[in-house]
Amino acid sequence: MADRLLDRLLRPKVVFGTLAAIIVLASLLVPNDNADEASGTLSSLSYERSGVRGWYEGAQRLGWKVKRREERFHGTLSDSALYVVLAPEIEPTASEVGVLLAAVRRGAGLIVSAEKRSPLADSLHLFSDDFQYGGYPVVAGRMPTPRPPAEITMEDVAAMDSAADRASTDDSAAVADSASTDEDEYETTQEEVQSFDSAVSRSQRTRDSLADVVRRRSRVAPALAAYSYHVHAALSATRPLPRDTSTFLTVIAVSRLVPAVKPAAIGLPLGAGRVVVLADPGIVRNALLDEHDLVVLPQRFLEWAAPGAGAPVVFDEYHHGMGRHGSMSAAIGRALADTNVGRAGLQVMLAGLVLLIALGARPISPRPHMRLERRSPLEHVGALSRAYMQKGATRLAARRLVHGLRRRHGTVARSGDDEVWLRRIAERHPALRPSVERLVAATKLPVSPRDFTMLADDIDTIERTLRT
Structure with a gap:
């Protein structure tokens, strides 16, 4: 329970959301230290206290x-x-x-x-x-x-200043x-x-x-x-x-x-x-x-x-910072067009582009690649059945059927002996005992094709019983 809660709290959404909230609260609650007003841009466009x-x-x-x-x-x-x-x-x-x-x-x-x-x-x-x-x-x-x-x-300037001073009445x-x-x-x-x-x-x-x-x-x-x-x-x-x-x-x-x-x-x-x-x-x-x-x-x-x-x-x-200033693209263009090194580099790049085009162009269309398609699962089933039939591998086929049945209806622990699992089913459902016995015998001894066909009916009977 504690591990699940910790994993839930450490999710990226929770972590980054918490950090964003902390940053916002810090910017709102931290007091302003009144930075020195003499610093900043002295622009005639600025209404700030540091502007002009x-x-x-x-x-x-x-x-x-x-x-x-x-x-x-x-x-x-x-x-x-x-x-x-x-x-x-x-x-x-x-x-x-x-x-x-x-x-x-x-x-x-x-x-x-x-x-x-x-x-x-x-x-x-x-x-x-x-x-x-x-x-x-x-x-x-x-x-x-x-x-x-x-x-x-200068004497005239002093006289005009003194006259203006005597005549001025505005505060x-x-x-x-x-x-x-x-x-x-x-x-x-x-x-x-x-x-x-x-x-x-x-x-x-x-x-x-x-x-x-x-x-x-x-x-x-x-x-x-x-x-x-x-x-x-x-x-x-x-x-x-x-x-x-x-x-x-x-x-x-x-x-x-x-x-x-x-x-x-x-x-x-x-x-x-x-x-x-x-x-x-x-x-x-x-x-x-x-x-x-x-x-x-x-x-x-x-x-x-x-x-x-x-x-x-x-x-x-x-x-x-006002007006038009130099840009990186303009500086690169001037360097390539107005300097000897830039013009030489531009020629090398153009020559490389021509070479790349020459090597990349194909006069004849390429041959298509061969594609090997994989078999579908149904084709695998047919191939395995034919192989089992040719070799008469009824015991191996019976084991595969029992193992598949256990995988579909078994408990959490799917390892162990399949025969023991079948015996437990027979103990819980006595009506399935004949089917269980035939399946156990088929996993140990070879059976005829007719008897092997009856094993499929036994598997269906056990599955219907386990589902209900």
Whole structure:
């Protein structure tokens, strides 16, 4: 009973059904561990907390001409546009990076993230440090200002900004403009940052205590200080940065338990254009745009890097998986058609196909195979009866008849002596005793054909009795 129950429980339907139920219950009942929101795809199509759809739509409402690019960078790009390439899932190739930076040198703008060992990071001589889940404190920085047109001087830009600040009455505009009007009050110079770095290197304090000291010495704007512990990486340069580099966010990073002051967001003039490099592109994700102080800096990045006020902002979506990408069949076709080895291999395959056709074709139809049909069971019965009759094997035939009778009407244990089984039948059914005696005698002594025919009647009599 226990074995049957175990076999029933170990059937594939029961086992796999139980596993499926356990998996469903685990997925429903296991609590969510709130994975870090800085991870994930930074696509302008994503409404998730790790996407940048909020930045895309916010720029559109502020008057920017936003677009999405779903093809690779090739040819000659427009030098009057601003390109946004953040944490691409498909790494841009070296040729794409060359085309992109060539457009920047002609006057275009670029906002990028510099992942370590990527072609873009190698070209900019910058790379992002390892991701730190705890985040870094912001200790210094300056709010980006729009790029001035060529025919307008910096004094005119400052005058227009101050006039706009005095005339603004909208609350949201006042918050954004305060970051630019108070820039002189909160701006941290490069010399001050270097002095902070030297002071940190000489100090033995922890990172957080050093951050408090540096923040008291520096004058960081509230809209920038709000990014503290939301920045999860810092920038490292492979060669000295240009003197006209603008540092928008400066953090205290820890490398090998040693704190150091490092930039987290910088602006680089490149030819006639500008490049904004973000160590952690997650500072512009949707999750942070819910906070009031964190909506200004992403728009200031656009203003600083854009070639002009009406420049289109192009968000790269091709390297986030959108658009048409290369396929395996197309790659195989190009390899077979455009390379010497591929063409040689194609010729060998065609020659082999021709040889196979030549060897496989038959000019004359093949001879059909001979088929040997087996005898039917009825033919076997007739052959055996004739063999028994020719040899006079009545004893063997009688034994076969008795054994067949016992096989059809015997008990579970079918082994043993057939004569003993017949004797038991005679004891239980005395009327069958004459038939049993004739069968027993026929298995031991030869009988005449007439007497052998009577054995068939005895078999029928015993079978009718056992059935009833």
